[in-house]
Amino acid sequence: MTTTKIRTRFAPSPTGFLHVGGARTALFNWLYARHYGGTFVLRIEDTDLERSTEESVDVILEGMRWLGFDWDEGPGPDGDIGEFAPYFQSARLDIYKSYIKKLLDEDKAYPCYCTPEELRQRREASLARGEDPKYDRRCADLIQSEREALALEGRESVIRFRSSDEGSTVVNDLIHGEIIFDNAMLDDFVVLKSDGTPTYNFAVVIDDHLMEITHVIRGDDHISNTPRQIQVYEALSFPLPEFAHLPMILGSDKTRLSKRHGATSVTEYRDAGFVPEALDNYLALLGWSFSASDTLFTTQELIEKFTLERVSKNPAVFDMKKLEWMNGVYIREMPIERLTELVLPRLQEAELLPHEIDAETRQRVKQIASSLQSRLRTLADFVPSSRYFFTDEIHYDEAAVDEFLYQDHIPEMFEMLHAGLKNLQAFGESDIEQVFRGVQKHLGMKLGEVIQPVRVAITGTRISPGMYEVLAILGQERTCRLLENVITKVKTELSKA
Ligand code: GLU
Numbered sequence: 001m002t003t004t005k006i007r008t009r010f011a012p013s014p015t016g017f018l019h020v021g022g023a024r025t026a027l028f029n030w031l032y033a034r035h036y037g038g039t040f041v042l043r044i045e046d047t048d049l050e051r052s053t054e055e056s057v058d059v060i061l062e063g064m065r066w067l068g069f070d071w072d073e074g075p076g077p078d079g080d081i082g083e084f085a086p087y088f089q090s091a092r093l094d095i096y097k098s099y100i101k102k103l104l105d106e107d108k109a110y111p112c113y114c115t116p117e118e119l120r121q122r123r124e125a126s127l128a129r130g131e132d133p134k135y136d137r138r139c140a141d142l143i144q145s146e147r148e149a150l151a152l153e154g155r156e157s158v159i160r161f162r163s164s165d166e167g168s169t170v171v172n173d174l175i176h177g178e179i180i181f182d183n184a185m186l187d188d189f190v191v192l193k194s195d196g197t198p199t200y201n202f203a204v205v206i207d208d209h210l211m212e213i214t215h216v217i218r219g220d221d222h223i224s225n226t227p228r229q230i231q232v233y234e235a236l237s238f239p240l241p242e243f244a245h246l247p248m249i250l251g252s253d254k255t256r257l258s259k260r261h262g263a264t265s266v267t268e269y270r271d272a273g274f275v276p277e278a279l280d281n282y283l284a285l286l287g288w289s290f291s292a293s294d295t296l297f298t299t300q301e302l303i304e305k306f307t308l309e310r311v312s313k314n315p316a317v318f319d320m321k322k323l324e325w326m327n328g329v330y331i332r333e334m335p336i337e338r339l340t341e342l343v344l345p346r347l348q349e350a351e352l353l354p355h356e357i358d359a360e361t362r363q364r365v366k367q368i369a370s371s372l373q374s375r376l377r378t379l380a381d382f383v384p385s386s387r388y389f390f391t392d393e394i395h396y397d398e399a400a401v402d403e404f405l406y407q408d409h410i411p412e413m414f415e416m417l418h419a420g421l422k423n424l425q426a427f428g429e430s431d432i433e434q435v436f437r438g439v440q441k442h443l444g445m446k447l448g449e450v451i452q453p454v455r456v457a458i459t460g461t462r463i464s465p466g467m468y469e470v471l472a473i474l475g476q477e478r479t480c481r482l483l484e485n486v487i488t489k490v491k492t493e494l495s496k497a
Contacts, residue, residue, distance in 0.1 A: 005038055006032065007033070007040075007211070007212050007215070008029040008030075008040055008041070009040070009216075010022075010025060010029050010040070010041075010043070010069075011045050011218075012060050013046065013052065014044055014053060014057040015056060016056055017059050017060070017063070017267060018060045018265060018266045018267070020265075020283070021249050021257065023266050023283055024283045024286050025219055026067070026069050027067070028306075030070075031284070032215060032306065032307075032308065034306075035304070035307065038214075039072045040070075040073075041087070041211055041213065042073070042074030042087065043207060044074075045200065045204070046089055046090045047089045047197045047198055047199075047200070049090070052090070057075070059265075059267060067279060067280055068299060075087060075088070089207065093198070095210070096198040096203055096206055099236060100159055100192050100198070103161070103191070106235075108162050109160060111158070111159055113139055113156075122138075139160070140160075156194035157194060158193055159190065160188040161228075161231070162188055163189065163228070164186075164231060165184055166184075169181045169186070169227035169231060171226045171230065173243050174215075174243065174308050175311050176223070179223065189228055191232070201229055202232060204229060205233055205236070208241055209236070209238040209239075215242045215243075216244070218244075219245065219246050220245035220247060222245065247287045247312055247316055248315040249287075249317075250315045250318065252317065252319065254315075262320060266279070272378055272380055273380030273382070275327060277299060278330040280302065281297055282322070284297065284306070286316040286318065287311050288312070295326070324377045325377070327377060328377040328378075332373055336370050336373065339369045340362065340366045342379050343369055344357070344362070347365065347386070352386075352391060353365075364473065368386050368389050369382070388458060388474075389473060389474065394458075394460040396456075397462065400460075401456060404452055404453040405456055405457060405489075406490060406493050410453055411487055411490055413443060414487050414490070415487060416443075418487070422476070427472060432468045433468050436451065436467075454467055455467055457482065457483065458479070
């Protein structure tokens with residue numbers, strides 16, 4: 001048992017959105033730190049100046065906040081927070097250069113003057129000869145005067161790490177166990193580019209060391225980078241952190257999860273009406289499990305239960321249906337006030353509610369939310385399933401209208417209902433039910449034969465919460481008005497026939 005305080009990090013490159021795989025990596029790092037009372041660091045790996053953007057940083061931070069992954073060190077509202085700042089790699093270039101200098105001084109790295117075009121030609125030539133296309137070390141043993149001559153030609157240089165060719169590098173992975181890499185497979189990779197920026201494999205080692213990261217937890221697409229990084233750790237006499245490579249996430253067709261499989265960015269899930277606690281719960285199960293049968297965990301339970309021993313090395317399959325089911329569970333179980341707050345902006349965006357809303361409207365939305373709560377899979381479902389509560393412009397399912405409304409008995413039946421409902425003194429669910437039952441008896445019909453046409457008339461669809469409840473929420477005046485509108489619509493249609 002180690003007494004070192006656990007420090008994990010999530011180190012996204014801000015070249016796009018926060019995708020599901022990145023969010024899962026962030027979650028596991030966060031859970032691991034929280035489980036052991038450690039520290040979670042957020043470091044922005046923005047050394048690729050061309051591809052990194054501020055918008056991407058914003059989207060990533062926003063996604064992290066939305067998912068609830070608070071970081072102890074990293075970007076803050078007014079600059080970086082934490083004793084190892086800065087946490088943006090672009091602000092650490094001098095640090096990397098000082099370590100590059102150390103490697104150069106110790107002859108563990110060397111400048112390389114080969115141009116990209118020369119490298120390409122030689123790589124192709126090796127491939128054509130059936131040889132390994134790795135860097136041929138042409139610049140590895142230049143003497144100072146040769147370097148100066150190449151520089152005088154106007155050639156730019158990169159710095160390459162002098163990799164060991166012999167023996168092997170062993171990665172002791174907490175999830176995959178021991179992985180042995182033959183050093184002959186590794187080439188003298190670039191550590192500093194000609195524009196003065198470090199490469200990922202170099203900067204990541206310097207930062208993980210200086211930021212005292214104890215556990216490097218990341219996707220297993222990085223496994224092949226790890227032996228290179230270990231060689232840099234060794235060259236600089238840095239102690240190794242623990243490594244844990246998380247299993248790949250696959251789509252339903254068992255290929256790596258990508259856009260083809262649907263939404264991959266966290267923001268898209270938020271906009272599609274997923275709630276963060278459901279996404280956290282679902283992401284946790286992408287590679288981790290507690291038992292074969294337990295799937296629902298609050299965030300607090302995840303923190304309590306999460307350990308790396310329970311992370312699998314086998315790929316995880318992203319199952320949209322299961323995520324939707326889980327989201328529905330979280331929506332059903334959330335306090336009605338929270339659901340109300342979550343759906344209000346969606347109704348405003350759909351222009352079903354004005355931007356300023358009074359207490360009475362809020363109360364009504366709460367009633368509607370409560371009647372629909374058990375039926376929602378996503379928050380986005382709320383708008384189409386509640387439209388009719390807010391507007392007289394009903395979106396009709398034409399097939400349902402043909403089947404249930406354009407029938408000869410409907411005008412009379414609706415007129416009876418209308419008269420009964422209009423006369424009610426109180427407009428509660430049981431009062432409304434009385435009227436329905438009265439009409440049903442009078443006409444000698446089944447209750448469903450009265451209710452279903454009303455449902456289609458009022459909601460435009462075949463599916464809705466209980467009709468008495470819906471009408472009670474709509475109120476007497478609107479119910480009667482909507483029935484009047486429908487009676488006119490049906491009579492007009494029938495007169496055409
Ligand atoms: N910036 C790297 C990435 O986004 C970080 C990988 C790592 O965690 O070491 O893939």
